[in-house]
Amino acid sequence: MEINYGYVFVAISFNTEHVGISLIGRRHDLERFQKVAQIIIIWLIPVVAAIGLWAFYKSHDGEIKADSNNFGGGAQHSGVS
Numbered sequence: 001m002e003i004n005y006g007y008v009f010v011a012i013s014f015n016t017e018h019v020g021i022s023l024i025g026r027r028h029d030l031e032r033f034q035k036v037a038q039i040i041i042i043w044l045i046p047v048v049a050a051i052g053l054w055a056f057y058k059s060h061d062g063e064i065k066a067d068s069n070n071f072g073g074g075a076q077h078s079g080v081s
Contacts, residue, residue: 013047020050023057 020042024035042049 016047016050017042020053023054027057 021039024030024038024042027035030038038049038053042053
């Protein structure tokens with residue numbers, strides 16, 4: 001059985017487009033124009049735009065969690081001048 005790489009690329013492209021479009025559609029902090037423009041970009045440049053926008057929004061949505069296991073918690077003076 002031969003793998004047709006064109007079909008694999010289309011399937012990956014199709015899936016990343018839908019993930020990116022659903023990500024943009026669920027955002028409540030974007031205006032309608034911004035959503036439409038970003039979805040058009042995803043359609044025009046499917047893989048690169050979807051991954052790029054996903055990474056961009058993931059970096060903005062990351063939660064800052066306090067790690068209670070760490071000792072200390074701020075800048076400290078070493079006493080050496």
